[in-house]
Amino acid sequence: IAISNDYPMAPPSVRMMTKAYHPNIDPAGRICNSALSLDMKNTDWTAAYNLHHVLIVVANLLTNP
Numbered sequence: 001i002a003i004s005n006d007y008p009m010a011p012p013s014v015r016m017m018t019k020a021y022h023p024n025i026d027p028a029g030r031i032c033n034s035a036l037s038l039d040m041k042n043t044d045w046t047a048a049y050n051l052h053h054v055l056i057v058v059a060n061l062l063t064n065p
Contacts, residue, residue, distance in 0.1 A: 001054065011036045011045040012054055024061045033057055 002013040014036050016029040024032045035057050037043040 001051070008047040008050065011038065011043060011049070012051070013038060014054060014058060022062070023065050031058060031061065033061060 002015075004010055004012070014031040016025055016031070019029070026032055034042065035044045035049070036054065037045070
């Protein structure tokens with residue numbers, strides 16, 4: 001998890017360091033989810049979210065692809 005200077009206005013960047021075959025993880029290891037999208041036009045992220053929310057999103061994706 002990498003947090004930019006724009007946090008909490010922008011979501012942190014989340015990347016899996018270990019390769020995983022998963023429909024929501026791209027070949028570079030980035031999590032594909034609208035809540036964590038760095039494209040500010042296509043994100044569900046709000047400044048009210050925090051790292052706890054990020055971890056819940058990641059855990060949900062891994063549990064329920």
